[in-house]
Amino acid sequence: MTQSYKEELIVVSGAATGIGAATAHELASMGYHVLAGVRTNHEADAIRAAGIEPITLDITVPKHIEALAKRIANDPEQRPLRALINNAGIEINAPVEVLPLEQWREQFEVNLFGHIAVIQLLLPFLRQSRGRIVNISSVGGVAALPIFGAYAGTKFALEAASDSLRREVAAQGVQVVVVQPGGVATEMAAHSGAISLELADKMNAEHQRLYGDLVKSTVASNAAFLKRAVPAAKAGAKIAKVTTAARPRTRYTLGKDAAFIIPLARFLPARLMDKMLSASHRSQRNTSAR
Template sequence: MECGKPHVVVTGASTGIGRATAERLAGSGWHVFAGVRREADAARLAAGAITPLILDVTREDQVKAAVVAVEQHVGPAGLAGLVDNAGIGVTWPLELLPLEALRQQFEVNVVGQVAVTQGFLPLLRRARGRIVVIGSIGDRMNLPFGGPLGASKSALGALTESLRQELAPFGVRVVLLAPASIHTEAVDKVEQGAHQAVASFPPDLRDLYADTYLGMVARALARERAGSPPDVVAAVVAKALSARRPRARYLAGKDARLLATIGRWLPIRAQDALRRRIFHLPAPGSLTQRGPS
């Protein structure tokens, strides 16, 4: 059943960037299928031009059901846009990182995004639609203890680059959007997760890592809280979906351009020194007398 509007699917739409994107697009003439994991979130979003979809990107059955539901609505017109936004953030010292947490990081941020994209591609090809992938500035300039998240976003960026070239012959454009310093509800979740992580550290290694890790997380999150609102990213998503000739990569958020420039041009040694100064990290070799061998 077509409604005369262009249709877009936004994953991870319950809060933050995803919700802001769904609301902005719905207010700009799009019919938005908003992917959420919980019925309560679906009930809060259901209004006007927003149709919620129960969509956990790691569940094959829900991805298939979402594709069927969208196809029944859009018909031969196809799908004009897909915003791959769903994601989680794992921060942890790599020496202590549970491998299952690393697998889950990649299952959501990488495998799940590919699964959703594969599912909706026939509809996108039908409409010569666009895909906007929400990456991170962290794929250019990663932080200590942010390795799992940064690695997943770097992998997603590499896949997006390949996808852009593979789909170009079909008229499907693919855009990577890299936000930086965005204040969302996820900030509080990361802070809670960091304290839970420290509680799980073995006592001997807790002494090595706890202070540095918690201090780093606190300072990084303070910068996030002082960052841009999610609608700043949503506005760039809308631009990427509607521009006559969209760029391959967009930046969004406070300091995004500065961080991208630093990550590209500043020597690695200088980058490390800058991070140590900003986040009050220990100097190289300063902890060699502490902890187990």
């Protein structure tokens, strides 16, 4: 990566809060000019700072992505686009049978198709600068927990798309890196459990019988897990480091939990992994019942 940090742009989607905001601030402190994707004026006012320029960017809205591309093309200082960090995302968890199809589609629109749309329009800039794409995946992109089917599905797909893209653009001088966070203390993570319980309350009697305890134990287990989550600032610092590393790896885990779970999911037989998760949920149900 070039050393002329102040002469380069970096785009961060989903920069209003959490990992995205922390990454934007870290990169700005390093001297980059960050185009920080937000969706509202309130979010823009909250993130605006030295080196951080809020950009209205709902990645499911083509006009927003087109406006971002024009902003880069017409940069008054003719700064190159050094990196694109695809961080925007949503998480709505419920059993596969229960989650409405529109919420499956919504998650794929944001967590996958929106990122692809941004990549397609910004790749020419990155090709010109020999820049980098950093896709924020998840431990859920390797290990799919119960009730996480839709969210994990989007991340599995992002992992596959990242592999294909990396192999397609390597000869063009563009690098593609995947970051796989485990538990990170963010607003999205904090609210996901409440959303799951709200959806569970709307299940019919048969679905309550089949899945009620599973949803409650999974939410409780995740809540306990998040008490040991990586702070967003620490996650943002690592992503900024990955984004600017001279010789990046193709993948990075983020957090001790991801570093532990991802190898297990890759190398343990699936049935053994199933038994381990089932035992964990039984333990959580017993703890919650006390």
